[in-house]
Amino acid sequence: MLEIKNLHAELEDDSEVKILKGLSLKVNPGEVHAIMGPNGSGKSTLSYVLSGRDGYTVTDGSATLEGVDLLEMEAEERAAAGLFLAFQYPVEIPGVGNMTFLRTAVNAQRKARGQEELSAGEFLKVVRAKAKDLQIDADMLKRPVNVGFSGGEKKRNEILQMAMLEPKMCILDETDSGLDVDAMKLVADGVNALRDAGRSFLVITHYQRLLDHIVPDVVHILSEGRIIKTGGPELALEVERNGYADLMAEAQA
Amino acid sequence: MMPRAKLKAQKVEAAQALLADRTLPEGGAWITKARNAAQARVRDMGLPTKRDEYWRYTDPRRLTDAGVVAGALHDTKGEPLVFDQIDRIKLVFVDGVFDEQASDPLVLDGVEICQLSQAARTDLHWARDLYGSLDARAQSPVERPLASLNTAYATEGVLIRVTGKPQKPISLIYLRKSETADAMLHHVIRVEAGAEATVLENGPIATRFNQVMEVDIADGGTLHHIRAQGRDHERVGSAHLFARLGEGAHLKSFTLTANGALIRNDSIIWLDGAGGSAHVAGATVGDGAFHHDDTVFITHGAPRCESRQVFKKVLRGGAVGVFQGKILVDQIAQLTDGYQISQSLLLDENAQFLAKPELEIYADDVKCSHGSTSGEIDDNQLFYLRARGVPEDTAKTLLVLAFLAEALDEIADSAFADDLRTRLEAWFERRG
Ligand SMILES: Nc1ncnc2c1ncn2[C@@H]1O[C@H](COP(=O)(O)OP(=O)(O)OP(=O)(O)O)[C@@H](O)[C@H]1O
Ligand SMILES: [Mg+2]
Numbered sequence: 001m002l003e004i005k006n007l008h009a010e011l012e013d014d015s016e017v018k019i020l021k022g023l024s025l026k027v028n029p030g031e032v033h034a035i036m037g038p039n040g041s042g043k044s045t046l047s048y049v050l051s052g053r054d055g056y057t058v059t060d061g062s063a064t065l066e067g068v069d070l071l072e073m074e075a076e077e078r079a080a081a082g083l084f085l086a087f088q089y090p091v092e093i094p095g096v097g098n099m100t101f102l103r104t105a106v107n108a109q110r111k112a113r114g115q116e117e118l119s120a121g122e123f124l125k126v127v128r129a130k131a132k133d134l135q136i137d138a139d140m141l142k143r144p145v146n147v148g149f150s151g152g153e154k155k156r157n158e159i160l161q162m163a164m165l166e167p168k169m170c171i172l173d174e175t176d177s178g179l180d181v182d183a184m185k186l187v188a189d190g191v192n193a194l195r196d197a198g199r200s201f202l203v204i205t206h207y208q209r210l211l212d213h214i215v216p217d218v219v220h221i222l223s224e225g226r227i228i229k230t231g232g233p234e235l236a237l238e239v240e241r242n243g244y245a246d247l248m249a250e251a252q253a
Numbered sequence: 254m255m256p257r258a259k260l261k262a263q264k265v266e267a268a269q270a271l272l273a274d275r276t277l278p279e280g281g282a283w284i285t286k287a288r289n290a291a292q293a294r295v296r297d298m299g300l301p302t303k304r305d306e307y308w309r310y311t312d313p314r315r316l317t318d319a320g321v322v323a324g325a326l327h328d329t330k331g332e333p334l335v336f337d338q339i340d341r342i343k344l345v346f347v348d349g350v351f352d353e354q355a356s357d358p359l360v361l362d363g364v365e366i367c368q369l370s371q372a373a374r375t376d377l378h379w380a381r382d383l384y385g386s387l388d389a390r391a392q393s394p395v396e397r398p399l400a401s402l403n404t405a406y407a408t409e410g411v412l413i414r415v416t417g418k419p420q421k422p423i424s425l426i427y428l429r430k431s432e433t434a435d436a437m438l439h440h441v442i443r444v445e446a447g448a449e450a451t452v453l454e455n456g457p458i459a460t461r462f463n464q465v466m467e468v469d470i471a472d473g474g475t476l477h478h479i480r481a482q483g484r485d486h487e488r489v490g491s492a493h494l495f496a497r498l499g500e501g502a503h504l505k506s507f508t509l510t511a512n513g514a515l516i517r518n519d520s521i522i523w524l525d526g527a528g529g530s531a532h533v534a535g536a537t538v539g540d541g542a543f544h545h546d547d548t549v550f551i552t553h554g555a556p557r558c559e560s561r562q563v564f565k566k567v568l569r570g571g572a573v574g575v576f577q578g579k580i581l582v583d584q585i586a587q588l589t590d591g592y593q594i595s596q597s598l599l600l601d602e603n604a605q606f607l608a609k610p611e612l613e614i615y616a617d618d619v620k621c622s623h624g625s626t627s628g629e630i631d632d633n634q635l636f637y638l639r640a641r642g643v644p645e646d647t648a649k650t651l652l653v654l655a656f657l658a659e660a661l662d663e664i665a666d667s668a669f670a671d672d673l674r675t676r677l678e679a680w681f682e683r684r685g
């Protein structure tokens with residue numbers, strides 16, 4: 001599904017700041033991979049570079065989605081190709097209604113894929129059902145995108161967007177941070193409901209707790225722009241117990 | 254710096270030169286009196302210059318120059334006029350001249366409508382105490398010679414007296430067919446106590462125009478005013494909106510401005526009775542040779558009134574936007590609630606926004622706030638939309654409309670707001 005090879009990225013404005021330094025990983029269809037790693041190790045940068053945010057220069061390496069070169073595409077083309085990023089910090093957009101936003105996005109992607117646009121009625125029906133599962137009330141759908149939403153509401157709104165867009169490759173950047181225990185369960189249920197053989201997940205998190213709910217197939221440790229260790233769910237438990245120091249030392253050696 | 258006396262002499266001289274070979278139009282006693290008085294004001298004040306305090310950002314010369322007025326007509330490529338889908342009574346002006354054939358009969362329950370040219374011939378008319386009176390009163394503390402020039406020489410316009418709650422809006426449609434028309438329009442609207450109406454204006458008016466609308470809203474009356482100054486690029490003009498509001502009266506005025514080489518809109522609002530409210534809003538989109546100036550002066554002359562000024566401008570390609578907004582709170586106007594916001598979204602480095610917000614407060618128990626900002630499209634918001642699959646152009650249009658939303662929200666009836674929003678969307682889509 002997603003294949004990243006030897007990815008190197010630096011800041012566009014300051015080529016001295018090299019953030020990704022030879023990152024490789026491969027996510028097969030239907031798999032859930034988790035990425036853990038210290039603050040500033042490059043997790044969000046990876047998600048931005050994959051989804052096409054301006055401001056970074058890829059100096060080496062490649063990233064493909066189902067064999068198609070992601071790095072050559074515009075952000076919106078990557079989305080239409082099936083890539084989704086749940087933002088670590090969802091953006092507030094005053095003046096744009098959440099519902100308008102969702103419908104514009106869904107229909108833009110359908111159009112890009114040569115599918116017919118959803119009618120207002122059809123759309124409303126689907127959105128209401130999915131919002132209900134995530135306990136997002138009608139009022140939140142009417143309000144401007146993320147404006148005045150609590151941290152947890154913003155994260156649930158990200159999952160709602162994911163559920164509506166039905167992407168193939170979902171990257172979740174710290175979707176668990178800022179969530180209370182019940183909300184975390186809700187979000188995890190939302191993610192699990194979407195798990196199937198044709199859809200993959202890359203879950204960025206600092207906490208093992210999320211991985212109790214969304215059980216990963218593979219866990220990667222990212223440090224200073226590279227994957228320093230890859231293992232099964234037990235690797236997350238190890239991080240939870242011992243932190244990153246040992247793993248980093250091991251990688252240095 | 255030129256000494257004041259010399260500057261004044263020049264202004265007066267310019268007025269004399271302009272008026273030298275113009276005679277006042279013929280008319281009944283009441284209007285002749287108003288025209289004479291207005292002409293005297295112009296002679297006395299002189300013409301505006303860039304050295305006047307409220308003309309610093311906008312050069313008024315093109316609005317009064319004696320030279321040939323000329324500008325190409327705009328090909329709208331068959332796009333229907335704004336408000337086309339709305340049931341209304343239509344009053345059509347072509348190059349600033351009333352077109353009876355194209356207009357609906359001036360009959361509507363709850364309102365009396367009459368052409369200025371006809372009323373001017375009568376000896377007695379309900380508008381006799383109003384025509385030119387708000388213009389005259391508003392000459393202090395800021396001189397407005399263009400308005401008085403209009404009061405003196407305008408022969409076209411409508412006089413609207415709202416006595417009830419007419420079911421349909423009154424729609425003034427300004428078509429432009431000549432490349433050289435220099436038009437003056439003077440409208441008077443009187444909303445009687447407790448009455449309520451909606452007045453729409455749309456169209457380019459003329460190659461050069463000088464428009465005045467005097468509005469008097471009696472106690473408890475309400476006027477909705479929605480204006481779309483769009484289309485033709487090659488035209489210049491000035492529009493004055495004067496309004497006096499009685500006790501508990503309400504005014505909501507919204508203007509959309511698109512295109513036009515130089516458009517100056519003055520709104521001079523006088524809250525004259527307790528508990529009134531005045532909302533004045535504007536949404537502007539400008540590209541290229543576009544200079545647009547909103548100058549607002551709101552006087553709180555009575556207690557417990559509320560006023561809002563919401564002005565948003567989206568500018569690109571060398572367009573210039575100006576906002577000058579003042580809230581003046583008289584000593585008796587306790588418990589005033591005044592709000593003013595002016596914001597611009599600059600789509601490239603060539604666009605320019607000039608703002609001059611002012612507060613002048615003589616009462617001690619008031620709540621007044623104002624703010625002015627200038628910014629660009631937010632990269633984070635743009636990326637967020639694109640990451641959800643929204644193409645860049647669509648995403649930008651969405652963000653621009655979101656920026657304008659606070660101004661459009663000032664329109665009470667969403668049918669009008671939706672119509673204007675669609676026009677704005679198309680304006681951006683045409684530009685990509
Ligand atoms: N636009 C930028 N400007 C300056 N520095 C940046 C920028 N983007 C990333 N960085 C730097 O690159 C490094 C990696 O940042 P990134 O946000 O990817 O880390 P992260 O692993 O997601 O951290 P966290 O766990 O705190 O979310 C940090 O040192 C960060 O300061
Ligand atoms: Mg991060």
